Amino acid sequence: MISVYQLKPKFQALLQPILRRLHNWGFTPNSLTILALLLSLAMGSYSLFGDHTIALILMPIVLLLRMALNALDGMMARQYNLQSKMGALLNEMGDVVSDIVLYYPLYLLFTMDQIWIMTFLLLSVLNEFAGLLGQALGGARRYDGPMGKSDRALVVGVLSLLFLFNAPIFKYLTWICLAIFCLLIWSTFKRLKNAVL
Numbered sequence: 342m343i344s345v346y347q348l349k350p351k352f353q354a355l356l357q358p359i360l361r362r363l364h365n366w367g368f369t370p371n372s373l374t375i376l377a378l379l380l381s382l383a384m385g386s387y388s389l390f391g392d393h394t395i396a397l398i399l400m401p402i403v404l405l406l407r408m409a410l411n412a413l414d415g416m417m418a419r420q421y422n423l424q425s426k427m428g429a430l431l432n433e434m435g436d437v438v439s440d441i442v443l444y445y446p447l448y449l450l451f452t453m454d455q456i457w458i459m460t461f462l463l464l465s466v467l468n469e470f471a472g473l474l475g476q477a478l479g480g481a482r483r484y485d486g487p488m489g490k491s492d493r494a495l496v497v498g499v500l501s502l503l504f505l506f507n508a509p510i511f512k513y514l515t516w517i518c519l520a521i522f523c524l525l526i527w528s529t530f531k532r533l534k535n536a537v538l
Contacts, residue, residue, distance in 0.1 A: 345486075345489070345491035345492050345494075345495050347486075348491075349412065349491075352408075352409075352412060353412055353416055356409060356412055356413055356416065357416075359409075359413065360413055360416050360417060360420070363413065363417070364417060364421060368417070369417070369423060370414040370415070370417045370418040370423050370424075370425075370428050371414070371425075371427065371428050371431055373410050373413050373414040373417065374410075374411075374414045374428070374431045374432050374435050375431065375435070376410055377406075377407050377410035377411055377414070377435060377439060378435045378438060378439055380403060380406060380407055380410070381403070381407060381438070381439035381440075381442050381443045382439075382442050384396075384399060384400065384403040384442075384443055385442035385443050385445065385446055386442075387399065388400070388443075388446035388447070388449065388450055389446045389449065393449065393450055394505065396446075396450055397450055397501045397502070397504055397505040398505060400443075400450070400497065400498060400501040401498035401499075401501055401502060403443070404443070404494040404495075404497060404498045405494075405498070407439065407443075407494070408491060408494055411432075411436070411490075414428070414432060415432070433469070433473060436469060436490065437466055437469055440462065440465050440466070440469075440490075440493075441462055441466075443497075444458060444461065444462055444465070444493075444497065445458060445462065447461075447497065450501065450504065451500065451504055451514065452511075453514060453518075457514075457515075457518050460518075460522060461518070461521065461522070461525075464522055464525040464526065464529070465490075465493060465525065467525075467529055468488070468489070468525055468528055468529045468532070469490070471483065471529045471530075471532040471533045471536070472484060472485075472489075472532050474532070474533065474536045475532065475535060475536035478536055478537065480536060480538075483532040483535055483536055485528060485531045485532045485535055486528055486531075487524045487527060487528050488521060488524035488525045488527070488528045489528060492524075493521075496521060500517075
């Protein structure tokens with residue numbers, strides 16, 4: 342199944358000049374992880390209390406920036422031998438917290454019942470936990486798609502733009518959510534299966 346995660350090598354190649362500059366400026370992997378978390382907290386807060394039209398404009402931009410920061414912290418840790426247990430902890434916890442604060446306000450931006458967003462968040466957390474189990478069982482961290490972290494960001498970004506331009510998708514939103522949930526469940530079982538191989 343095609344996943345945005347498969348584009349990661351090309352995305353990382355594009356980020357190499359930025360990585361070198363950030364390292365020269367004194368940034369560390371942990372500082373980039375914290376920056377991504379703070380960006381997510383700021384976006385989530387604005388989505389809750391700010392102008393919803395502006396929030397819909399900002400959401401795809403913030404998701405792309407967060408994705409870049411998430412890639413850069415790992416790249417910096419590996420390339421400059423700055424890996425640490427604290428960095429791994431911050432990375433995993435930061436991703437989950439960022440997902441929650443970024444995506445919870447979507448019920449306001451998309452004018453939908455909170456239960457849909459809560460289900461999305463629950464399945465997303467379970468998906469990331471399933472990915473971590475591969476590492477916990479002595480293997481590699483699993484990033485199998487479909488509907489991994491990058492895929493979720495892409496879907497939310499596209500939906501934000503569709504709502505911004507008043508595309509007639511509201512009547513299909515239930516089916517879109519159900520499709521996302523099915524893909525998340527599929528991805529989770531795929532990660533669990535690969536974790537024990």
